[in-house]
Amino acid sequence: MIRRLREPQGGYPNVNFDDHDSLVYGCDDTFITTMRTAKRKFEDESDPLIVRFALLDGLPPGKMGLNVMDLAQRAIAEVTNEKNVWVVPPRPTTAPVGDVCAIAWFVRGLTKAGAAKLLDMRLITTQLVTFFVFPHSVEPRLVLTLGGFWSNIGGQIEEMIETTFRGPEIYDILAQCAEVTPMFNGMETERAVNYLLETLEVKVSTLPDRLIFACAYLAFPGVEATTWRYLRNAIASVPFDNGYNSRGTTWSFRCGVCGANDHPEVLCVWPTLDGWLGPCPSVPMAQNEPPPQPGSSLVYRPRGNQTNIRGGGGNKQRKNRSGPYYPQGEGPQFSMGDGSGRRDNQGPGAAGPSSGGMRAF
Numbered sequence: 001m002i003r004r005l006r007e008p009q010g011g012y013p014n015v016n017f018d019d020h021d022s023l024v025y026g027c028d029d030t031f032i033t034t035m036r037t038a039k040r041k042f043e044d045e046s047d048p049l050i051v052r053f054a055l056l057d058g059l060p061p062g063k064m065g066l067n068v069m070d071l072a073q074r075a076i077a078e079v080t081n082e083k084n085v086w087v088v089p090p091r092p093t094t095a096p097v098g099d100v101c102a103i104a105w106f107v108r109g110l111t112k113a114g115a116a117k118l119l120d121m122r123l124i125t126t127q128l129v130t131f132f133v134f135p136h137s138v139e140p141r142l143v144l145t146l147g148g149f150w151s152n153i154g155g156q157i158e159e160m161i162e163t164t165f166r167g168p169e170i171y172d173i174l175a176q177c178a179e180v181t182p183m184f185n186g187m188e189t190e191r192a193v194n195y196l197l198e199t200l201e202v203k204v205s206t207l208p209d210r211l212i213f214a215c216a217y218l219a220f221p222g223v224e225a226t227t228w229r230y231l232r233n234a235i236a237s238v239p240f241d242n243g244y245n246s247r248g249t250t251w252s253f254r255c256g257v258c259g260a261n262d263h264p265e266v267l268c269v270w271p272t273l274d275g276w277l278g279p280c281p282s283v284p285m286a287q288n289e290p291p292p293q294p295g296s297s298l299v300y301r302p303r304g305n306q307t308n309i310r311g312g313g314g315n316k317q318r319k320n321r322s323g324p325y326y327p328q329g330e331g332p333q334f335s336m337g338d339g340s341g342r343r344d345n346q347g348p349g350a351a352g353p354s355s356g357g358m359r360a361f
Contacts (some may be wrong), residue, residue: 001177002078005123005275012122013269015132016217018142018232018252018261020225023050023134024252026102028059031091035106041084046115049107051087051131052259054278055271058101059090069105071129076107080114085288103259106136123270130278132258139221140246142262146240146248147213157214158202160242165200165216174233183222196220205267213251215262257281 005012017023024032034050051072060068072087086109090102108198110118118133126152149157164170171193178184178192187195199219206212236250256265257278271280 002075002124002126003275004121005125005273008273013258013273014141014144015134015258015260016215016261017138017140018145019140020228021139022140022254022261023052023138023259024102024104024136025088026091026092026100027104028091028102032104035108038108041109044111044113045108046110046112047116048136049118050134050136051107052103052104052134052225053105053282054130054257055265056123057091057103057256058223065089066131072107072131072309075124075126075129075131076110076118080117081112082110084115085109100254103254105131107133125275125277127277128361130276134259138227138253138260140232141217141219143218144216144235145213145253145262146216147211147251147282148247148249149214149245151211151245152204152212154350156242156244157204157212161202161214161216161240162200162246164238164240166197169238170235173231173238177220177223177227177231178228181220181223183273186242195230203262205263205266214248217262 015032019025021032024193038048045319053068053072056068059065063169064136069087069089074086076087077083085107088106088108090104092102107115107118119135121133123132124130144161146157146161154309172194175189178187178189178196181192184192184195196218201217202214204212205212207285218231220231223231239247240249253261253264255261255268257268260268265281266279270276271278
């Protein structure tokens with residue numbers, strides 16, 4: 001019997017995204033549209049859901065892919081007690097870009113009650129298969145990731161980011177976004193901007209190689225995708241520099257475990273939770289700690305291109321990033337109405353290779 005993962009003290013970890021379409025990057029555009037707009041088979045059928053398998057990137061070949069699909073369908077049927085459920089494998093774009101793989105498997109055929117029950121569980125983890133459940137379009141909170149810092153003595157990184165967010169450049173950006181967002185209709189611009197700034201959160205983390213990066217989050221409910229992308233891209237072009245540290249560069253992640261955009265898989269906390277039965281990253285979670293024991297051996301990681309990082313992080317190569325990275329203030333400028341998606345102008349069709357080598361963890 002499948003049971004809910006025991007909730008840790010303080011609640012389950014958030015899975016934070018930087019775009020409404022973060023989970024479907026790497027999938028074919030026509031495939032995404034078909035999944036989202038396909039005619040319902042029955043009146044009470046829910047909108048499609050997305051599942052993201054832990055440490056399973058791209059489309060596994062042959063029998064392995066069939067096993068993944070079958071295991072997921074059986075697990076979902078057991079949780080929801082609904083038998084007419086089918087899982088649709090990802091369809092990678094035919095024009096791969098960078099190191100972005102298709103990871104979105106769509107779930108169709110659920111009733112609205114069954115979909116609500118599955119979303120409430122958030123995660124299904126067994127010794128055979130482990131996957132996260134999301135709506136077909138997520139609500140982003142992550143607005144900026146800066147990396148390459150060497151020191152955070154006295155909280156200088158948090159102070160620098162918070163001070164810059166409250167400066168005139170970002171004030172103007174937030175004001176433009178507030179003016180075209182329905183929830184702020186009839187509200188004074190200054191009040192709307194202050195509302196958004198009150199939701200600002202900054203989180204600083206350290207990678208195993210001791211490089212430091214910071215993530216900035218804003219709660220912007222009801223924001224349209226085009227407005228959010230303008231907000232994110234415009235803020236990324238604002239210089240964040242206080243003179244006490246190396247100048248930060250914009251970074252981007254896609255966690256190989258949960259799919260979040262604010263950390264790499266080596267820092268994902270989900271595999272550390274009590275009751276996790278899925279696979280674990282092979283790299284130690286922190287220095288001087290042994291690597292966690294792997295759970296399920298169902299792991300598929302196609303090899304892709306590596307992207308060189310410019311700026312404060314040196315010329316290091318990192319996985320789980322895509323697109324160009326530039327020192328703050330040297331990147332491209334953006335205008336309102338640019339709906340291209342990511343900072344690297346990748347849309348939902350950007351992807352990595354659909355097949356490749358298999359690695360055991």
